[in-house]
Amino acid sequence: MYMDQYKQYKHDFLSAYDEYADPIFRFCYYRVSDRDVAHDLVQEVFMRTWKYGIQGNEIKDIRAFLYQTARNLIIDYYRKAKVDSLDQLSDDGMQFDDSAFIDPQDIVIDATYTLEKVKRVIMDLKDIHKEVIILRYIEGYGPKDIAHMLNQTENVISVRLHRGMQELKEKLDHIQNHDK
């Protein structure tokens, strides 16, 4: 990397931080359920991204790169913590059937529930479901973007979204029934 490229990269990198620091934080926080760990992960995500670029490697899509790096770091975090919550992919071979999709509009949440309770339900989801739900419904990215960010096909993402919403619904129903 020569000086002109470096200056441009530095500018783009810091702008990316301003834009994506919070979304990456949420992505980490809802998955590791610990603010301090999420905070450290955000810092590490951006540090690694900087390092990767400064070594002269091309980053075509910085947003996708940040999410992929965050995802890898979360996996590492779980491995190190020996927490067996990394669910093996069982959805990848399945074809997604549009008609079976659960629309989140149809999932009813009692308004007396605090956001904290809902957060806990989200955090309790299977990891592969959690990440797509965060990206789709909290961050508002489309399935195509998510597929690109997670280096997956759109079909896999749609399957995970569908199963994730099923799991979310079941968990919410369970809690609501339990509270009654």
Added chain:
Amino acid sequence: MTNNAKHTLHMLQDEALSADKKAAIRASLERVSSQYPLVASKQGLLSNFSVIVFMRKHTTPMIAGLLIIAFGATTTAAEGALPGDFLYPIKVNVNESIGDALAVTSRSQAEWDVRVAERRIEEAVTLAAQGALTLEIQEEIKEQFEKHVKKADALFIRIADDGDVDDVIRGRTDVEAKLKAHSELLIEASQIVDKTDSDISEILNSVGSQVTTAIEAREKAESKILTQKKDVIKESVEEKMRLAEKKIKSAQKIIDKKIDGDNGDDYVKVSEKFQSAQNYFELGKEAFDNEDYDVAFSELQKAISTAQEAETYTSGLEVINLNKKLPRNKAEYDERQDQTKTDKKDTSQNEVHEDEKSDSASTTIPLIDSDSAIDDEHEEDNRENSQSDE
């Protein structure tokens, strides 16, 4: 009363980094990204831990600790800021004022001012090596540098008046040696970039003039000692010998750590200085054994000064060398790429030639495709850094 999940999930977007933490991480990233050449070194990115290491190296542990406790990550991150950076005012106005406040004795205050003056010149070296030492920044650095050197100078005069001549000689020697090394580094740094960007005469003259002041003041202080009785001079020489030995050891340690044995030019330059320090030491020791204390005093003084110069110079070379490795523009980058390819081609051809000579029975010669080897390495890096999946 109910909400749908879509609405509720969207509300979770309110979760965000606290403003403090967001600013702290940004400051840390800004610091790291401002030190491009260091980042691009083979040691890789500076970790958070290395910020603390950096601070410990450049300030006292107590100050580093206090900074971290009192102001958190922002002030820590500011330690690496350069003039023109967002965090630079914090480095100068917050971090350094703490160091200033903690220096309670005249000697520690003088040492602190020398250190701050040195920090300004280190910044100038880094900026010069990056081709970013504009006349405006030079002026700013020069002003700050002179301010602190003059403060130290006044304090040394006060210390001398109090009768602590040894302290004064030590302090003046330190200034003289460090500034000499920094002058050399400044010149080398300015030669990395195009000549049009490298007018460093303003700052260089200022440093040179302070070196002269330090030498004159040191010599004046030394003359006070050398006019005393023989046993008093002997005591001073003995103390000087201890200091010289200590300083040579410390320089040796830094050189061993920072200079690769096979790093030709640097090794020659540094070892010349270091060798001189050792020679002065031997001469001083010999003169001491011959009870020629005046000569011993003078030679040991040179040994301390030269060893300090070697140490400062060696530390500063790191920044210079890392910047030297960087092409300044696309044309230079392309030129280097072409040169690398030509070199590789030549090496491969020579290898073929050598193999043919040594093994005439061989019909096929296995050649390593260095380009593809590099690509493979790169591929591995890419995989490691980014795209691994479940």
